[in-house]
Amino acid sequence: MSLLDVRDLTTSFQTGGGEVTAIENVSFSLEKGEILGIVGESGSGKSVTALAIMGLLPRPPARVLGGSVRFEGQDLLTLSDRSMQRLRGPGIAMVFQEPMTSLNPVFTIGEQIMETIRAHESLSQKDSFARAVEMLEKVGIPAATTRMSDYPHQLSGGQRQRVMLAIALVCRPRLLIADEPTTALDVTIQAQILELLMDLRDEFGMAIIMITHNMGVIAETADRVLVMYAGRVVEQAPVGRLFDHPLHPYTRGLLSCVPTLDQDQDRLIAIPGSLPEPSRRPSGCRFSARCVHAIPACSDVIPPLEIFEQSHAAACIRVGDFA
Amino acid sequence: MGGILVRRLVGALPILLIVSLITFGMIHLIPGDPAVAIAGMSATPEQLANIRRDLGLDQPLLSQLWDWYANLLRGDLGRSLLLGQPVVQATMRRLPVTLALSAYALVLTLLIGLVSGIVAALRQNTWIDQVAMVFAMLGISLPSFYLGLLMIIVFAVDLRWLPTGGYIVLTDDPIGWLATSTMPAISLALLLAGLLARITRSTMLEVLRQDYIRTARAKGLPNRTVVVKHALANALIPITTVVGIIVSLLISGSVVVETLFSIPGIGQLLTQAVLNRDYPMVQGGLLITTTLLVLVNIGVDVCYALLDPRVRYDGA
Amino acid sequence: MTEPKRASPFRATMRRLLHHRLFVLGCVLFGLILLVAIFAPLIAPVDPNKLSMRMKFRPPGADFIFGTDNFGRSLWSRVVWGAQLSMFIGGAVVAINAVLGTAIGAAAGYFRRLDNALMRINDALMAFPAVLLAIGVTAVLGPSVNDVIIALAIVYTPRTARIVRSSVIVLREMEYVQAALAAGAGHWRILRRHILPNAMAPLIVQLSFLFAYAVLTEATLSFLGVGAVPPTPTWGNIMAEGRQYMTDAPWIITIPGAALMITVLGLNLLGDGLRDVLDPRLRIQQ
Numbered sequence: 001m002s003l004l005d006v007r008d009l010t011t012s013f014q015t016g017g018g019e020v021t022a023i024e025n026v027s028f029s030l031e032k033g034e035i036l037g038i039v040g041e042s043g044s045g046k047s048v049t050a051l052a053i054m055g056l057l058p059r060p061p062a063r064v065l066g067g068s069v070r071f072e073g074q075d076l077l078t079l080s081d082r083s084m085q086r087l088r089g090p091g092i093a094m095v096f097q098e099p100m101t102s103l104n105p106v107f108t109i110g111e112q113i114m115e116t117i118r119a120h121e122s123l124s125q126k127d128s129f130a131r132a133v134e135m136l137e138k139v140g141i142p143a144a145t146t147r148m149s150d151y152p153h154q155l156s157g158g159q160r161q162r163v164m165l166a167i168a169l170v171c172r173p174r175l176l177i178a179d180e181p182t183t184a185l186d187v188t189i190q191a192q193i194l195e196l197l198m199d200l201r202d203e204f205g206m207a208i209i210m211i212t213h214n215m216g217v218i219a220e221t222a223d224r225v226l227v228m229y230a231g232r233v234v235e236q237a238p239v240g241r242l243f244d245h246p247l248h249p250y251t252r253g254l255l256s257c258v259p260t261l262d263q264d265q266d267r268l269i270a271i272p273g274s275l276p277e278p279s280r281r282p283s284g285c286r287f288s289a290r291c292v293h294a295i296p297a298c299s300d301v302i303p304p305l306e307i308f309e310q311s312h313a314a315a316c317i318r319v320g321d322f323a
Numbered sequence: 324m325g326g327i328l329v330r331r332l333v334g335a336l337p338i339l340l341i342v343s344l345i346t347f348g349m350i351h352l353i354p355g356d357p358a359v360a361i362a363g364m365s366a367t368p369e370q371l372a373n374i375r376r377d378l379g380l381d382q383p384l385l386s387q388l389w390d391w392y393a394n395l396l397r398g399d400l401g402r403s404l405l406l407g408q409p410v411v412q413a414t415m416r417r418l419p420v421t422l423a424l425s426a427y428a429l430v431l432t433l434l435i436g437l438v439s440g441i442v443a444a445l446r447q448n449t450w451i452d453q454v455a456m457v458f459a460m461l462g463i464s465l466p467s468f469y470l471g472l473l474m475i476i477v478f479a480v481d482l483r484w485l486p487t488g489g490y491i492v493l494t495d496d497p498i499g500w501l502a503t504s505t506m507p508a509i510s511l512a513l514l515l516a517g518l519l520a521r522i523t524r525s526t527m528l529e530v531l532r533q534d535y536i537r538t539a540r541a542k543g544l545p546n547r548t549v550v551v552k553h554a555l556a557n558a559l560i561p562i563t564t565v566v567g568i569i570v571s572l573l574i575s576g577s578v579v580v581e582t583l584f585s586i587p588g589i590g591q592l593l594t595q596a597v598l599n600r601d602y603p604m605v606q607g608g609l610l611i612t613t614t615l616l617v618l619v620n621i622g623v624d625v626c627y628a629l630l631d632p633r634v635r636y637d638g639a
Numbered sequence: 640m641t642e643p644k645r646a647s648p649f650r651a652t653m654r655r656l657l658h659h660r661l662f663v664l665g666c667v668l669f670g671l672i673l674l675v676a677i678f679a680p681l682i683a684p685v686d687p688n689k690l691s692m693r694m695k696f697r698p699p700g701a702d703f704i705f706g707t708d709n710f711g712r713s714l715w716s717r718v719v720w721g722a723q724l725s726m727f728i729g730g731a732v733v734a735i736n737a738v739l740g741t742a743i744g745a746a747a748g749y750f751r752r753l754d755n756a757l758m759r760i761n762d763a764l765m766a767f768p769a770v771l772l773a774i775g776v777t778a779v780l781g782p783s784v785n786d787v788i789i790a791l792a793i794v795y796t797p798r799t800a801r802i803v804r805s806s807v808i809v810l811r812e813m814e815y816v817q818a819a820l821a822a823g824a825g826h827w828r829i830l831r832r833h834i835l836p837n838a839m840a841p842l843i844v845q846l847s848f849l850f851a852y853a854v855l856t857e858a859t860l861s862f863l864g865v866g867a868v869p870p871t872p873t874w875g876n877i878m879a880e881g882r883q884y885m886t887d888a889p890w891i892i893t894i895p896g897a898a899l900m901i902t903v904l905g906l907n908l909l910g911d912g913l914r915d916v917l918d919p920r921l922r923i924q925q
Contacts, residue, residue, distance in 0.1 A: 056540055060448075081546070089543030096541075101534040106556045106632055115552075116542040151632040167542055341763035352779050460911075464904035466855055468862050469896035472878065472885065476893075480886050575770035579859050593771060597778040597865050609775050613767045620766075 001073055002029040003207050004053070004175060009067035011052050013278075014060055020278040022048045022062065023231040027305070032174070035201065035208045037222030037239070039215060039254065043275045045231040046211045050177045053209075054094055055084045071175070089120050093168035097180035099160035103152035109136075109163045110148030113170055120171050135166040138203075140196060158189035165196065172204055179211045194220055215254055219243060227251050230276060230286035233305055237312040247314035249291045285316065293318055327628045331621040339617060346610045347391045350378070350602050361404065361600050377402075378603065400607035405599045410607030414589060421581070421588035423493050424511070425573045427504055431512035432519055432569060437562075439516070440523025445550065447528060455520060462517025468579045471510035475583075478506065488585035507584045511576045515569050522565050523558065530558045560631045567623040571616055655916045662912020668905030672898065675719055676726040683719035687712060687872040696888050706890045708881065717872040718895050724873050725854050725902060728788055732853040733846050735792040736799045741842065743796070744803025745830055749811055758804070761797040769794050773856055777865045784867045787860060791853050802845045806838035840917040847913055851906035858899050874899045 009026040012019050023045035030036050038046045051057045053069050055076060069076040071091065076084065088094075096102045104112060113132040117123055123131065129148070136144035139162040152160055161181060168176060178197065182190035198221060201208055210221050218225055218239065225242045227235040227250065235248040246252045253271035273290040276282065282289045284299035291298065297317060305315045353360050358374040366374075375381045378401070379390055394400065400410040443455040479487040485506055491499030530536065531554055539553045540546075578590035585591070589612060596604035628634045656662050675682065691711035699706040705714035747757040764772070776790035810816060816833050824832075860866030861875025869876050874895040881891030 054541060056537060085540075085543050085545060087543070088541055094541045096534060096538065098534050102538045104535040104539065104553050104557070106560070106630065107553075115544065115548070119542070119544050119548070153633050164538070167538070171543075337759050338763045338766055341760055342766055345763060346775075349775060349779050354780070460904070460907065464851075464900055464907050466858060466896070466899055466903065468859065469878070469892075469899060472882070472892050472896065476885055476889050571768050574768040578768075578770050578774065579863055582863055590771075594774065594863050594865065597774050600778070602778070605775055605778050609767065609771055612771060616768060617766050 002070075003032045003034075003072060004030040005068075005070040006049075006053065007068045007070070009049065009052055009069060010065040011048055011057060011062060012065050013062040015279065017279060021065070021231060022278060023052070023228075025067070026228075026233055027067075028226050028233065028236060030175070030207050030209065033201070033205050033207055035210055035221055035223045037218040037225045038209060038211045038228060039213065039218050039225060040228035041213055041275050043278075044228040046228055047179050048231075049228070050094065050179050050209065050211055054088060054092060054177065055079075056094075086120070089116055090171040090173060092175045092177065093171070093173035094177040094179065095161070095164045095168045095181050097183050099157050099164055099184060102164055103160055105152055108149050108151055109155070113163070113167050116167050116170050131170065132166070135170045136163070138200065139163070139166045139169075140192075141166070157185055158193065161185060161189075161193055162196070165193075165200070169200060169204065173206055175207045175209070177209045177211070180213070181210075182217065183212070183214070197221070227254070230281055231278065232286060232302070232315065234287065234316070235314045236305065238310070241310060241312050245312070247308065247312065247319050248287075248316050249293050249318075250287045251314075293321075327634075328621070328625055331624050335617050335621060339614060342613050342617075343392075343395065343610055346606045347388065349606055350380075351384070353602075357602065361602065400610065401603035403596070403601055403604040403607075405596065405601040405604060410603055411611070413592065413604065414608055414611050417587060417589045417592045420490060420492075420586060421574070421577050421590060423500070424504055424507055424581070424586065424588060425570070425577060427508040428511035428515070428573055428576075429570070431508055432515040432573075435512065435516035436519025437523055440520040441527055441550075441555070443520065443524045444527035444531065452524075456524070459517040459520040462513045463521070465513060467510045467514055467576045468583050470513055471506065471580055471583045474506045474510065488583070490584075490586045503584070503586070507580045507586060510580050510583075511573060514576070515572055518572075519562075519565065519569065523562055526558045526561050527554060530554050533557070556630070560627065563623060563627045563630060567620040570619050574612060574616060652916060656912060659912040659916060661908045662916070665905045665908025665910075665912060668901050669909055670905075672722050672902045672905065673726060676723040679719045679723045683713070683716040685713045685716045687716040687720040688870050689713070689716075696884070698888070699890055699894075705894050706888070708877070708888070708891050709884055714877070714891060714894060717877050718874070718898055720872045721874045721877060721895060722898060722902075724784065724867070724871070725857065725899075728784065728791070728857045729850045729853045731788045732791045732795060733850050735788070736796050736849055737842070737846060739792070739796045740799025741803050741835065744800040745807050745835060745838075747800065748804035748807030749826070749830060749834065754804075757800075761800055764793070764797040765801070767794075769852075770856060770859055773860060774863065774865045777860060782865060782868045784871070787857055787866050790860075791856055794856070795849055795852060799842070799845055799849065802841050803838055806841055807834055810834045810837050844910055844914045844918055847906055847910035851903045851910070854899070854902050854906070
């Protein structure tokens with residue numbers, strides 16, 4: 001049994017102009033201790049997928065239309081709010097993109113770590129304090145005991161992201177979802193945080209979903225990669241295969257401009273055009289409008305994700321022509 | 324912490340100086356002869372001369388100003404013409420009445436305003452939200468003396484549940500105090516509760532959208548902790564600044580409510596003073612009330628700093 | 640900036656306002672009172688001060704739509720003419736505020752050297768509780784409609800000035816203003832062409848709420864007996880006189896009170912709508 005098994009997950013959100021789908025038929029699975037990278041431009045549905053798994057989509061305006069999210073065999077979409085709340089933290093934890101705004105400004109970082117422990121375990125004040133200090137040391141905060149009484153505004157961005165990691169990991173989750181954990185940070189800090197994440201994975205043995213728009217981050221960290229475009233999975237492959245033999249034209253576009261860790265790029269310039277808005281997605285293959293290889297048949301049907309070889313799958317009717 | 328208090332007190336000094344200058348100047352801005360304004364057209368020359376001497380109006384302006392501030396520093400704001408007693412004494416005797424009524428109204432305001440604002444925000448765009456906001460809108464549009472009159476007609480005249488007016492001192496008879504203060508306090512509070520509910524709702528909605536609320540949910544905190552601890556602690560910071568405005572509006576409102584319900588507080592005292600051209604009482608009452616209000620606002624600023632660690636640390 | 644470009648945002652704003660249901664309701668309520676005020680001589684030809692002791696305490700009905708008061712005066716006439724007084728006083732206070740508040744606020748916000756002195760005086764005037772300052776000023780000036788207008792202007796102008804000032808301070812630092820300064824434009828021209836037009840949105844929102852406060856405070860002053868002298872038919876005066884008879888003739892109080900509430904409600908809804916559409920950033924402040 002996989003640790004996480006997502007099947008045909010489809011969500012929508014309400015806009016002024018009606019209900020539009022955000023992600024469609026997203027399916028993937030994840031084994032214990034594995035690192036899955038999800039890559040795509042902003043707006044491709046990466047974060048929505050993560051929030052849907054966490055049960056944190058803002059409802060309304062968002063809602064889950066269908067599919068299942070099985071975590072250790074349990075469908076999270078049918079779980080009660082209370083059970084879901086208990087699962088967040090010890091089961092699945094999450095770190096976010098914005099370390100500057102993701103910590104509550106009016107509580108000390110010590111309190112914000114300890115309340116996480118208190119929410120899930122019955123530990124004495126003294127023990128949870130010790131646990132929090134230990135966790136802060138693990139994420140590389142120097143003088144952890146004294147930093148416990150600091151407020152978020154007294155920390156740098158990199159330190160705040162370390163604190164976010166400490167909060168996420170303090171209950172030893174089996175799965176960590178990291179949504180663009182380094183995007184908002186300086187380049188040198190980015191590398192440190194990624195390295196820390198790898199070390200912690202080795203120590204805790206948790207699985208990680210690493211969400212990023214940065215192929216360099218994927219190359220450094222992931223075992224397997226999911227490429228998303230306009231709310232759909234367009235390619236899935238082990239990281240080595242993907243970089244050596246990308247199948248989908250979109251993935252190839254992404255890879256032709258791989259930003260290395262020390263030169264971050266927000267825009268993927270090699271592909272002409274831009275991601276369509278959810279309400280203006282083209283019919284058939286979502287990428288057809290921007291694809292240099294597009295043929296008229298591409299606009300007819302949405303190509304399904306098909307496995308080609310060695311668990312390498314792509315959603316493109318012309319894959320055969322490229323091979 | 325002490326730093327903020329001292330800085331705010333120092334910052335308030337120029338404002339209090341100008342406030343005291345304005346109240347000093349009032350009597351000199353009366354069109355025509357102040358003595359005639361006080362005593363009436365039929366006053367004899369001796370009466371007018373007496374008034375001028377009593378109020379120091381026969382002195383040069385600068386020496387009047389000097390006396391005003393010299394007396395002010397000694398806590399002497401002159402004698403009320405109407406009551407024949409020192410202005411400070413008359414004001415201080417009435418002050419507890421107004422403070423008790425204002426405190427009662429403030430408690431009602433905070434209870435109704437905060438609770439309905441928070442509930443409306445948590446149930447945004449549901450019927451609960453809409454009903455709360457319709458009542459808030461009606462509340463801020465309902466003049467307090469009109470609400471008071473309607474309540475008197477219904478609860479005092481028709482149903483005879485409560486007296487139409489009068490006042491019983493809290494320490495003499497707490498039940499009697501409640502009976503005489505409840506309608507005045509509600510008349511004062513409904514408008515302010517409406518105001519507070521609207522501000523609380525929009526502030527809570529703003530806070531609930533923040534990233535740290537998502538973090539709090541992501542780490543598996545129960546919904547109640549997320550709302551009551553994480554959201555409210557942040558929402559209270561901007562709401563605190565409104566409390567200063569609310570207290571100012573309470574004092575304004577108590578003027579008419581005290582007159583309406585015959586409650587012997589500062590509002591009624593000042594209204595009587597104005598109607599009887601008791602200028603020293605008007606000046607002194609205005610100065611004392613405004614000074615107290617400035618102090619309340621300093622207290623609010625200090626609370627603001629207590630609630631917000633960013634201000635507390637950067638400003639201390 | 641060319642003319643058509645200007646016209647279309649204006650039209651877009653109007654369209655959004657007309658789609659704001661509560662704004663439209665506010666306009667209807669306030670417009671109703673405004674029409675009554677304008678056409679008072681036509682719809683209430685009976686002198687609001689005409690005494691008729693034989694007719695006193697008539698309840699609302701066929702003869703007198705709003706009934707009569709303790710002197711047999713037609714309450715309909717008194718309330719209608721009261722609407723005219725309320726609208727006149729509110730409008731005058733708003734006009735004075737628009738001119739003085741803008742002048743003081745712009746001067747303080749634009750000329751840094753004036754800022755400190757002007758804002759200290761402003762803060763001092765705002766430190767007084769509004770109604771207390773208003774009755775204090777009427778104590779000095781006297782009890783006439785004009786004196787009430789002056790008192791309300793003194794109470795509320797500092798609040799308007801503060802709002803204009805804070806817009807001007809932001810706008811003064813904008814690049815296009817700095818560019819105009821560098822290009823040698825005079826201060827007056829910069830204020831008039833570049834700053835004040837862009838400071839209008841928060842001012843308009845403020846003035847619609849201010850109209851409500853002015854009407855409300857005027858009624859309060861009359862009710863206390865320190866406003867326009869009786870028998871001037873202000874709503875506050877009518878209600879004050881009706882107090883003695885509220886057991887037997889409650890309509891003397893409830894009808895002008897309802898008129899006052901409709902006016903204030905209309906203006907509040909109107910102001911809310913304007914704020915939502917013109918200046919969403921202001922949402923928390925009021």
